[in-house]
Amino acid sequence: xxxxxxxxxxxxxxxxxxxxxxxxxxxxxxxxxxxxxxxxxxxxxxxxxxxxxxxxxxxxxxxxxxxxxxxxxxxxxxxxxxxxxxxxxxxxxxxxxxxxxxxxxxxxxxxxxxxxxxxxxxxxxxxxxxxxxxxxxxxxxxxxxxxxxxxxxxxxxxxxxxxxxxxxxxxxxxxxxxxxxxxxxxxxxxxxxxxxxxxxxxxxxxxxxxxxxxxxxxxxxxxxxxxxxxxxxxxxxxxxxxxxxxxxxxxxxxxxxxxxxxxxxxxxxxxxxxxxxxxxxxxxxxxxxxxxxxxxx
Amino acid sequence: xxxxxxxxxxxxxxxxxxxxxxxxxxxxxxxxxxxxxxxxxxxxxxxxxxxxxxxxxxxxxxxxxxxxxxxxxxxxxxxxxxxxxxxxxxxxxxxxxxxxxxxxxxxxxxxxxxxxxxxxxxxxxxxxxxxxxxxxxxxxxxxxxxxxxxxxxxxxxxxxxxxxxxxxxxxxxxxxxxxxxxxxxxxxxxxxxxxxxxxxxxxxxxxxxxxxxxxxxxxxxxxxxxxxxxxxxxxxxxxxxxxxxxxxxxxxxxx
Ligand SMILES: Nc1ncnc2c1ncn2[C@@H]1O[C@H](COP(=O)(O)OP(=O)(O)OP(=O)(O)O)[C@@H](O)[C@H]1O
Ligand SMILES: [Mg+2]
Numbered sequence: 001x002x003x004x005x006x007x008x009x010x011x012x013x014x015x016x017x018x019x020x021x022x023x024x025x026x027x028x029x030x031x032x033x034x035x036x037x038x039x040x041x042x043x044x045x046x047x048x049x050x051x052x053x054x055x056x057x058x059x060x061x062x063x064x065x066x067x068x069x070x071x072x073x074x075x076x077x078x079x080x081x082x083x084x085x086x087x088x089x090x091x092x093x094x095x096x097x098x099x100x101x102x103x104x105x106x107x108x109x110x111x112x113x114x115x116x117x118x119x120x121x122x123x124x125x126x127x128x129x130x131x132x133x134x135x136x137x138x139x140x141x142x143x144x145x146x147x148x149x150x151x152x153x154x155x156x157x158x159x160x161x162x163x164x165x166x167x168x169x170x171x172x173x174x175x176x177x178x179x180x181x182x183x184x185x186x187x188x189x190x191x192x193x194x195x196x197x198x199x200x201x202x203x204x205x206x207x208x209x210x211x212x213x214x215x216x217x218x219x220x221x222x223x224x225x226x227x228x229x230x231x232x233x234x235x236x237x238x239x240x241x242x243x244x245x246x247x248x249x250x251x252x253x254x255x256x257x258x259x260x261x262x263x264x265x266x267x268x269x270x271x272x273x274x275x276x277x278x279x280x281x282x283x284x285x286x287x288x289x290x291x292x293x294x295x296x297x
Numbered sequence: 298x299x300x301x302x303x304x305x306x307x308x309x310x311x312x313x314x315x316x317x318x319x320x321x322x323x324x325x326x327x328x329x330x331x332x333x334x335x336x337x338x339x340x341x342x343x344x345x346x347x348x349x350x351x352x353x354x355x356x357x358x359x360x361x362x363x364x365x366x367x368x369x370x371x372x373x374x375x376x377x378x379x380x381x382x383x384x385x386x387x388x389x390x391x392x393x394x395x396x397x398x399x400x401x402x403x404x405x406x407x408x409x410x411x412x413x414x415x416x417x418x419x420x421x422x423x424x425x426x427x428x429x430x431x432x433x434x435x436x437x438x439x440x441x442x443x444x445x446x447x448x449x450x451x452x453x454x455x456x457x458x459x460x461x462x463x464x465x466x467x468x469x470x471x472x473x474x475x476x477x478x479x480x481x482x483x484x485x486x487x488x489x490x491x492x493x494x495x496x497x498x499x500x501x502x503x504x505x506x507x508x509x510x511x512x513x514x515x516x517x518x519x520x521x522x523x524x525x526x527x528x529x530x531x532x533x534x535x536x537x538x539x540x541x542x543x544x545x546x547x548x549x550x551x552x
Contacts, residue, residue, distance in 0.1 A: 151414075156399070156407030156424065159392075163400050166389035173349065173383075174467055175375030175403040184410065230391075295390040295449025 006135050008247050013138035014199045016239035017145055018216075019223040020232055021192030026221075027230035028153050029185040030165030032088040035075075036220050038095030039068040039190040041212035043197025045102060045109065048118045048207055057119040061198045068194025072187040080182040095214060103209040114208025118201070138199050145192060146232055152188075153232075161185055162230075222271060226278060228285025237286055245271070301363075302327040302471055302502050303379075308347055308357030308367075309526075310340075317343040319526030320357070325471070330493060330503040332517030332534060334510070336546040340526040341506045342384050345473055348504075349381045350374050361471075376403055378470030382477060384506070386456040390449025394440055397448050397459055398431035399424075401466025431466060437492065438462045439485060454480040461489070471502040478512050490516045510538055510547070522546075 018040060025031040043064040050060035075094050079087045102109045109115065126133045152158050160181050163171040168178045201207050223242050227234025249267045258266065284290050303325040310318040318340045325331045335341050346352040348359060350371035359367040361379055369377075389397050405427070406412045407420035435441045438458045443451060448459060461477055478486045486509075493503060493516055507513040513520065513534070520537040522530040524546060530537055537543060 152410065155413045155420065156405045157410055157413060159396060159400055160408055162392055162396075163389050166391060167387045169351070169383070170387050170389055170463075171400065172371040173375055173381055174401055174463070175372050175380075176400075176408070177372050291447060291450070292391050295447055 003129070003131065006131050008243065010131065010135050010138050010199075010203050011247075012239050012243045013135075013142050014196050014203060015219065015223060015243055016236045017138070017142050017199070018193055018196035019220045019227075019235045019239055020142075020145055020149055021189040021196070022220045023224045023229065023232060023235045024149055024153070024161075024192070025185055025189040027224060027235075028158060028165060029161040029182060030084065031080075031182060031186060031189075032084055033091045033186070033189070034088050034214075034217060035091030035093070035095030035098075036189075036193055037212050037214060037216040038091070038098040039071060039193035040197040040200065040216065041095070041098050041102060041209075042071055043068045043194025044201045044207050044211070045115075045197075046194070047198040048115050048201050049108065051118045052115065057121050061121070061195075064198045065191050065194040068197065069187045069191030072190030073183060075190075076183045076186045080186065081179055092214065092217075095212070095217065099209050099212050102212070109209075112208060112210070114206055114210075116206040118205075120202045120205070134199075134202055138203075141195065141199070142236070145195070146236070149192075149232055153230075157181075165230075222275065225275070225285055228288025231285065231287045234285055234287030241286075242271075245274075300327040301325065302361065303348070303504070304358075304360040305344075305348065306358040306360075308344070308359065309355045310343055310347055310352060311355055316526050318347060321523070321526060321528050323521055323528045323531065325502060325504055327502055328497060328500055329518045330497050330505065330516055332513040332520040333504060333506045333523060334508070334513060334520060334537075334543070335523030339523045339546075341523055342475055343526075344523070345381055345475055345504075345506065349379060349473060375467065375469075379473070380464045380467050380469035380471070381473040382460040382464050382475055384475035384479075386453070386460050388448035388451060388456045388459055390447060392448055393445050394435070394448050394451065394459060395428075395431060395444040397463050398434060398466050399427055401431075401463050402427050403467050427466075434462045434465055437488075454482065457481055458485070465496075469501065471504065472496075474503065474505045474507075476506055476508065478507060478509050486512060514538055 018036070022033060022036050025033050046064035046067045047060045050063050051057050075091060079090045103111055120130065121137065122133065123130055153161065160171055160176050164178055164181060172178050200211065204211070219242060223238035224235055226241060227236070227238030246267070249263065253260065253263050284293050301324045305324070306322050308318055308321050321340070321344055333341055343352065347354055350369060354367050357367070358365060361374070361377060366374055406416065406423050412420055432441070435444055440455060440458060440462065443455065451459060457477065457480055461474065464472055477489065481489065490512065497503065505513065505516065517534050519531065520534040521528050522537055522540070522543050524542065530540055530542060
């Protein structure tokens, strides 16, 4: 039972990290990133590929984080000077390109067969169940990421991000280089997704392009919106709820006469229904502030 | 010798077939208050958008302190001291009134990520100074009691005050105000006029669009009249406001 809880918690932690990255982009800066999973994939594959070709796991992981951030820069440069909808379109295309690249460049990624047999941090040194260690590692990282992001968003830097979210004409009129701040937010958010990707690989011990479908991006969005955007605590709460629901319904699988693909469809329908109910009764999200909704521009 | 701070030369801007600004030229001398009047749709706000870089010029040149600035992005113009307010007020709704003001000061150390972690003391110290200044300005603008409310909750007139208060936080050399008195109660409007004159004494230059003729006459040193995208008249406020073309635009309801 404890083992099971630990296993679920690790997934919750990974998704919380992943979604905090998105919350920085969307919740605080107003950037619409529909391709967040692409950065998760870059983090996971870079970590695994580098390790498989001989690099130590810590270096591989750091490279995954840095490369995910760097791709944030590459995607941001052509799109962030334009109005917000361009970022949405380009990121969704970007994440699919990443996935198709991973699927088709078999010389590098073994395509649909996926990758396994890579190291995990300190694996050889842990005398107890590795999952306990991974649990500590993931939640330690979540705590650090949470504190860093909180520190950033409550600084003058974070104030500029919020002003961009509200109306970017204002910070521009006051002498802020809006483009630079948006790039920074996207890079940091993407690097955080990259870190989540490395943990995802450690947790599954196997990665394939199937793990990086667009649906993962939308889980992150659901988590952020459910928790209340621009509320990092809400994001963590959202991750707990969404993941418990996801795992809970998998349990249910054993008791209902539905095929697994039918169950998957049903699960998405129920999530949709829950979101509709949320929008009706608590549109600001669970930890969001109600007053914000009634404000005019 | 009077020094020009802003020089606009033959600036044009078309929207499709509409000539919003059609060869406007004028200069503003340093440490003066310039009023800009003209009928609705004369092109005043568009001219502001051109001067501050929100729109690209179709042709013409703009100089700020003898430096050509028409290709500079908006934020760089703000950094060299040219700051504007918006006719359609832009309160940052989901930020508090105080936060709106704290955003103002240029080049804050805490706006750079490395300083937040490496020089937290310096950032905190700077922030304390900024807060103090913001509170003083809020007091003047009668917004103190709202400082912790969301800016989106302000009334129309209060949002207008917030616009100006926020712009003042940047310590601009030149402030471009787009209808700063619209919707502001007369007592406070007079008080603002006093403050603007006081800031002028301290070295600031103003370009003010305003439809309230008595107020703009009172505050301006010189008045410019814009009609169909051009500045067609300029001079002492008393002369300009009695010119038949101005009377016609304001009373006659157009040509
Ligand atoms: N973004 C735009 N797209 C198309 N037309 C525009 C745009 N901005 C302004 N115009 C047009 O340019 C002309 C001048 O508008 P502008 O807003 O500059 O007038 P104004 O002098 O500020 O008027 P008011 O006193 O009513 O504020 C108008 O005919 C307007 O319709
Ligand atoms: Mg106007």
